Amino acid sequence: MRGKPHGTRLWLRFGLAALLALTAGLNISTASARNDNEAEAVTQKEPEAKRRLLVMLHLPTPHFRPDVSYSGGYANDVSRTARRRIAEELARTHGLKLLEDWPMPVLNVDCFVMEETETTSEAQMMETLSKDARVAWVQTINTFDAQAKNDPLFPVQPVNKYWQLDDVRKIATGRNVVVAVIDSGVEIKHPDLAGQVTLNQNFIDGNPYVGETHGTGVAGVIAARAGNGIGIEGIAPDTHVMALRACWQEPENKTRCNSFTLGKALNFALTQGVQVINMSLSGPPDRLLKQLLDAAISRNIKIVGAMDPKRADGGFPASHPGVFAVADSKTTQLASDILVAPGRDIPTTAPGARWNFVSGSSYSAAHISGMMALLSELKPSASLAQVRADLVVNPVNQSDANISGQVNLCATLHRVTHKCACSCQLATPAASALPSTTLATHP
Template sequence: MKRLLALAFCLCSGAVMAQAGQDLPQIVPRIDAPAETQQAPGNAEILVMFHLPAPHFRADHYGSNNYREDAGRAARQRIAAAVAQDYKLELMEDWAMPALNVDCYRMRLPAGQGAATLLDVLSRDSRVEWAQVIQDFVAQAGSDPLYRTQPAAGAWHLDEVRKAATGRKVTVAVVDSGIESNHPDLAGQVTVEENFVDGQKYVPELHGTAVAGVIAARAGNGVGIEGVAPDARLMALRACWQSGSATRCNSFTLAKAMNYALSNGAQVINLSLSGPQDRLLLQLVEAAQARGIRVVGAVDPARADGGFPANTPGVFAVASDGAAPHAGLHPLLAPGRDIPTTLPGGRWGVVSGSSYAAAHVSGMLALLDELKPQLSAARLREGIVPGDASAVLTGIDLCATILRLTGKCTCACPTSSNSRFVRSP
């Protein structure tokens, strides 16, 4: 491995090493937010949800692309303003979420007032669907020169797998910090950039750019690395921001990005982040699953339950290979140590953490979605074949998984006389 790292840095001038253990967005006390979202000392913020009529009851065809101007918005604003006045709250902003049929308002409590009692009162107010605190998350953190240093290149036999699938026509939503879409290895891979962080313009950042490279860096362009699914297309949904060595997000920014992904055709949603249970985000995850969207979550090694959303039923929970087991959680294991990938400034570097293990699985799901788009998430999860721990770095045998789920023989085929596998021609 030392030789691989040395080669990576020799081939990529200006490469930097991302800090291991600092890569997974998690929920933490609300600090280091952008200036416009940072709370004043002693002030708590909450999210208050109001009912939004279902689409077939909306004569104006209100939807995700015109959510700010539907006919009922003024009426909901009046209700929200009345609720804010009744409870002495400061009304900050709103964001409609048609995926859940709610309009979400961010409100600030008076200085020194705790949220617990107020939330209990709001839960009994007939005007309110529900209310919750805003919680913060932190990121967990071939022909191309670095391809042979990528752990998945050999363990997952990507050269052979790509003869059958490259993630073509599959859209992966990367809900993360900003992605450098004009990076030499990402140019043309990002179909849309949206910024959901209040008070900041869209900027390229380390975590999002690194995750994007693992999933869909260009193949065969003669530079850098190759993504697991190089023909997949990325939604760059900036819901997190870089703060020193950490990457932070919160309930509101993540919910806005998730709502966008649900409403705009994402087939896989990569959530390389972690934190406590969150009602709004949980409902969005469940809405995605109900639509057949694959949701991938990074396991937080610091949390006994793996953290949210990885601990949510139906989510493809992913831990880095070699990670310690979590009680009651059986995550997929994927490459997450010493991973060469894309970094801002047109650079490449080596990163570690379950964020990047999750990105590998998002790329894998893009390959499987290209081959077998109608498979349920449960069938996909059941069909993933564990690797031979003595022979490979990862916990997934991708070749055998593709054969089991799609019937396509990519790099290994069973012989007619026994169950042994032989290399395909």
């Protein structure tokens, strides 16, 4: 644990907060400073997932489906009734209660949520359902957590210090790139995000779309407006954000998601032509999400995942092959394909037209998603293997130039464009490209 900051550090912290408040003309609040009423206003009830299963039913071959233009709902699906009847029959036969459903045409399945009502063990029920020829597979609903921290704030270290954003703006701003933020709700009318969110969608039944702390903060790091005289600047301020609410905020600013909500959001993103998907969350391996991620990777979509330092493999989806896994600078024992980006004492947007200082690999991942938007603008047709090969990093272990580490954005942009807007020094013993072998199985 950190010790208490010295007096000088305290004065610096309050001085920085006061300066940002003056320049913004609005209040700054931290997670610890919000009053109970404000916390209750954004807290959502967790969708109940106890004793519930996801049952995937085969869809007809797309060529024969009348709804081949489907992009994320049932409105134009004339065969829904027949598939619903099959699901209802399965539920009755096996003593289950059918709750809700969602089509996943990207995987050629319908996803049904069923609740167990009998005393049969979960494993036995899954095995029984899996033997039905109409069932593609059955799985539990897993829970995922946003990788943010609520530690006391320490003096802010702006990303401009590390990535020289003023100079980067001369090369790229993320123009015409769409980044899907799969997270909790984004406050789309925030003064630093107004006009930045081109589409917002809610995938949590029973809970209205609201601006929440985690999603709003992640979106701000990626795409907060530049040059508007207030607040912060995003890494890629000309990027179009697609705010897909698949997570909800719980008490104490915890943010949760599950397999079903994330699956719906991922399926939707894959039908919308996004170039980058940010997933600042982590949980256990999940079959539905794995297949959707593979579909995204096969379409050359850049998936960015936040590492969970509490999990040996960094957690899923960061551990999935082809995902750009990101850690913050305090993470230890990094594997050779992990990216490190600023993730401590980061100023970003917050609900209520405010700004917070935040920490955690969630925000490190948001930095990398912003960078991916810049690279997508400069080389829109580059393969994922080529993108990884273009990245220049400063190794955590200076004696090993092959280990991943702090991303050098300026050197990366120089490698891509051969322009010297902010750096003309490329790979040295302390700065090298990442290995591209991670993507070998996903051309």
